[in-house]
Amino acid sequence: MLRLMRAKGTGCIRKVKGSRFWHIYYYCNGRQIRESSKSESKLAAERLLHRRFIEMGIASPPTTNPAKLKYEDIRESLVEEYRARRNRSLRVLEDAGLKHLDAFFAGRRVATITTNLLRTFIRERKAHPPARGL
Secondary structure: OOOOOOOOOOOEEEEOOOOOOEEEEEEEOOEEEEEEOOOOOHHHHHHHHHHHHHHOOOOOOOOOOOOOOEHHHHHHHHHHHHHHHOOOOHHHHHHHHOHHHHHHHOOOEHHHOOHHHHHHHHHHHHHOOOOOOO
């Protein structure tokens, strides 16, 4: 049986063993929430999950196709997260922290970034260390 997976960050819908109802799982403020849909209909559970995303201030669950997600997309998300949290290291990150990552990973799809590619990046960084320890 082929089981379709939801994209990461879009929640999950499951039937709990011993229950006739569908349950939804999603993250809110870094904590996983499990909630019964109180319905035997999977469609009703989908609607409830969508409603929870709207209530959290997300118009709809993320719909980005992970296969098309690029390095630049996750880079921008990181910078926005630092801005939202008002991290002090944001200036360092923007000034020099991402330059080497940008040079190496620019234009790559996230799905193609493997452990071996990361090891290659590390080897190149060790071979050409930054001038001021960045």
